[in-house]
Amino acid sequence: MIDHDIIVIGGGLAGLRAAIEAYQLGADVAIISKVYPIRSHSGAAQGGINASLGFDDSWEAHAFDTVKGSDYLADQDTVDVLCKEASERVIEMENWGCNFSRQENGKIAQRPFGGAGFPRTCFAGDRTGHNLLHTLYEQVLKCNIKIYSEWLVTKLVIDKGRCAGCIAMNMADSKLGAFRSKAIILATGGYGRIYQRSTNAMINRGFGISLAYMAGVALEDMEFVQFHPTTLLGTNILITEGARGEGGYLFNKDHERFMSNYAKDSMELAPRDIVARSIQKEIDEGRGFPGGYVHVDLTHLGKDVINERLPGIRQISIDFAGIDPVKEPIPVQPGQHYSMGGVSSDINGRTPMPGLYAVGECACISVHGANRLGGNSLLDTVVFGRRAGIDAVDYIKLIQKADGDKLIEAFRQEEGRLQGMFGGEGGNFASIRDELQQIMQEHVGIFRNRKGLEHALDEIRKLKKRAAKLRVQSKVKVFNFELINALELQGMLELGHIITIGALAREESRGAHYRTDYLERDDGHWLKHTLAYKDVEPRLEYKEVNIGRFTPQRREY
Amino acid sequence: MVQLTIRRQDGNTIWYETFDVEEKPGMTVLEALFQIQEKQDGSLCFRYSCRGAVCGSCAMLINRKPVLACRTQLSAVKSEVILESEKEEILLKHSSKDESKEDVLVEPLPNLRVIRDLIVDMDHFYRLVNSIEPWIHVSEKTGYEENIIEPSMQIQIEKYTNCILCATCHGNCPAAARDDKYLGPAALAKVWRFCLDPRSRREDVDKLTSQVNSKEGVWGCDVVYKCVAVCPKKVPPTTAILKMRENTKSKSD
């Protein structure tokens, strides 16, 4: 048995920030991550991190933009905290060495971002996530915090109504370890890869979120899934909003600037969800190119502008699509981008399960509500990562470590379960995953309706049955990815199921959740959070939204 | 169809194995590896995460060049000619080669111990980087006041903070091949990044500078720019090394 006071699961921004705080407050803290921390998805974030640093900007203005962007589903008490603490957290990252881009006067530069009233997005070129992640990782090294790298957590252990530790598999030899702790901070990121097209890293499968669900913790607002309008055809790597911001046009296969039919005034620069829906509509109605895409055309901007303002986008297009945007338009399609929902947690990252915290993209605090603003999720990771670290250190002072019997029992059970996954015939992991991804993309995607969602539900139930019979053929012990994939697939199916059930129940359109059979937002019935609990089928309950100074209005831009 | 010939290893057993891959437009070598892992041989292992050339997980040797597999288009390497002398030795090892198909050679990153198949022991590389204590020391409370940094300095530092620690440089470095105590291009580039940074304390810069003034440090480099040539992020470690050599010389003058 391995002992630590606090175990952080996840080596992305949220996890690292939580670990640093707990360490600085004197706790014995360790990090478990299925990839070496700097390989985490956080490193891929491009655009930036929001903070109202400007003298003419204010945290209240930031809070208003966030709440409005959320289509009034965000909890306003948590949004206040997010926006109030933003400047301190960003400046702290700067103090720790993050190489932010600068203004002429040497201060941190800020750029305008979608849905924001002020230019309040701080950035490090178009590699903000990379710079933040490496900076935090350097501070983790400085603290000499113990990291269990390339360990996959497979189970959270609950003892007498408290989270008492976890079981994890060392990927290097497939052996299980029992980790005993007083508190666990879950920071396992999003689940983008349950969709066929996603901007997320390949490793973002939401397995961590499913572990909390399996342990009886509620998942909140899972039906809210953000789709980005422009992702590169094929790999679905993000083509930043900046490409349109700099003057790029969207064309369908008839070379029509189709945005004029959807948003006459703002055209290509309408809010994310509107542009995503417009592109999808063009494709669905046969005006996309064969293979389902449209064009972002930058050619009229000229080589100089492209090289100066969008060098990253040019490089990505060349490397991953073999297309030079100086000469040709870029083929794009909408793709899953961010998960607003997650493990239900509060202003200090506490979940309803004592001893279990959740922060970052895996959590629903809820600061993003029905739709996240660009630049707010990187902020979310450092603000609430730190707060969870502080709260967990207080919490562990009050409790005794569990005796370990329950942990040993769970360890044995997991060993048995893993053993049982080997041998025999029975399905291929990849085919079940591909089908799930396709169903989610088609029926639980940008446009949703009762018929499609019910169909998806049936199909997912069938896939779950097939997955239960899945058997791992490869018997290697060292980095057995077939085993890892099979394990994670079960979590992916669970999340797909929960998202679909939540989307079916929510008979309105709000933020990223768009029902073609219920086109309007319905505050009378649906200004509330969805909570999904583990049962034979996911069981739904609802919770009030914390409304503060901003009363819900129509969301117009 | 494209053939991938992969150097496999399990324990001490090493073999070359050829797989047929159904090529799709725009396919990368990483995607080809997934196709093999998912459809043909579940035991094949390799590291990955972002698939977008930002996380640094997937460095390997493709046609004898250290590259990121996710950034390498199959179409660009399938008809590439590998140096004849090097190719010979491989061809002998797998006789089933079908001459009519295009072939890509995939091997683990050199200069690091192979754990299995394409996964190498990165801990050695990380230990070298971490040994320079790559961080900013701040003793005071953080979060209150930002440092003022000239935009031109930010751009200079950026050249080095762009490093994703993928270790392709290490895999192409003749000095690292010779001497496993040599800090290597990535660690040395990082030293220079901290020397440049106005947020570094004077005493840390002095410590770093004297630490690398050794044959495991800047004097171990062959100055052949092999690291610069393969860096997927255009980081120039050799430039950093030469600057630091100059600095130590001028100090002792």
Ligand SMILES: Cc1cc2nc3c(=O)[nH]c(=O)nc-3n(C[C@H](O)[C@H](O)[C@H](O)COP(=O)(O)OP(=O)(O)OC[C@H]3O[C@@H](n4cnc5c(N)ncnc54)[C@H](O)[C@@H]3O)c2cc1C
């Ligand atoms: C392309 C792209 C661009 C983006 N750009 C921006 C932007 O400009 N601004 C912004 O604010 N947001 C942006 N986002 C969103 C933002 O990057 C993420 O929401 C954020 O980085 C998530 O951080 P995290 O720490 O919660 O999770 P992650 O960084 O995803 O880390 C999750 C960690 O959990 C570990 N893990 C997961 N499961 C397990 C398990 N079972 N056992 C052990 N370890 C596990 C992983 O190894 C990893 O270390 C972007 C997202 C994408 C996809």
Ligand code: FES
């Ligand atoms: S998978 Fe991230 S760099 Fe290749």
